[in-house]
Amino acid sequence: DAKTTQPTSMDCAEGRAANLPCNHSTISGNEYVYWYRQIHSQGPQYIIHGLKNNETNEMASLIITEDRKSSTLILPHATLRDTAVYYCIVSSYETGANNLFFGTGTRLTVIP
Amino acid sequence: DTGVSQDPRHKITKRGQNVTFRCDPISEHNRLYWYRQTLGQGPEFLTYFQNEAQLEKSRLLSDRFSAERPKGSFSTLEIQRTEQGDSAMYLCASSRGGGETQYFGPGTRLLVL
Numbered sequence: 688d689a690k691t692t693q694p695t696s697m698d699c700a701e702g703r704a705a706n707l708p709c710n711h712s713t714i715s716g717n718e719y720v721y722w723y724r725q726i727h728s729q730g731p732q733y734i735i736h737g738l739k740n741n742e743t744n745e746m747a748s749l750i751i752t753e754d755r756k757s758s759t760l761i762l763p764h765a766t767l768r769d770t771a772v773y774y775c776i777v778s779s780y781e782t783g784a785n786n787l788f789f790g791t792g793t794r795l796t797v798i799p
Numbered sequence: 800d801t802g803v804s805q806d807p808r809h810k811i812t813k814r815g816q817n818v819t820f821r822c823d824p825i826s827e828h829n830r831l832y833w834y835r836q837t838l839g840q841g842p843e844f845l846t847y848f849q850n851e852a853q854l855e856k857s858r859l860l861s862d863r864f865s866a867e868r869p870k871g872s873f874s875t876l877e878i879q880r881t882e883q884g885d886s887a888m889y890l891c892a893s894s895r896g897g898g899e900t901q902y903f904g905p906g907t908r909l910l911v912l
Contacts, residue, residue: 721900723903728908729905729906730801730803730890730892730903730904730905730906731842731890731892731903732801732903733801733900733901733902733903736900772841774841778898779898780898781897781898783897783898785830785847785894785897785898785899785901786832786844786847786855786857787832787834787842787844787892787901788844789841789842789843790841791839791840791841792841
């Protein structure tokens with residue numbers, strides 16, 4: 688699977704939008720972009736995923752560039768409970784092993 | 800709550816002891832994955848099952864580690880002769896099939912003294 692590059696840490700003011708970038712320049716045509724987050728001492732929580740179109744759900748929006756080499760996760764109104772480590776992962780949608788490679792993620796701190 | 804449960808949530812053991820962890824996946828999920836996470840790092844893949852068949856093992860899974868999923872439902876991960884380096888969070892995830900979204904349990908935190 689292709690690897691991703693994320694900033695180590697980011698801050699965001701409570702109530703503002705949090706925009707978390709991710710580079711995945713070696714992504715293959717059969718790979719989704721997944722986002723998970725991990726709040727301290729808990730298991731990773733699935734947020735959203737997409738292939739090439741932008742996606743939105745109740746938690747977040749995912750914007751994928753046209754060349755698919757980068758993406759941005761948007762939390763529209765960050766709250767203190769959104770403080771977590773956010774992982775951007777690319778994973779094939781084919782029926783192979785599909786182990787997720789997490790990397791070290793972006794530590795987002797939401798500031799009151 | 801994703802529907803994936805793990806037991807126990809915490810385990811403290813002495814070096815050299817054997818420990819066993821259990822994972823109950825989301826009902827009807829065919830795939831079950833085990834990951835390990837050490838402090839400050841992201842989760843790392845250990846092994847996965849398609850129904851009862853163990854299809855892949857990471858090189859991280861030494862011969863002291865064994866995993867089973869005997870009836871294609873719950874899974875166990877056993878560590879024999881634990882070492883201090885085994886201290887970590889052990890995470891289980893499940894998915895409907897290959898290429899599908901993985902949902903994680905809360906993890907089992909192991910401390911080897």
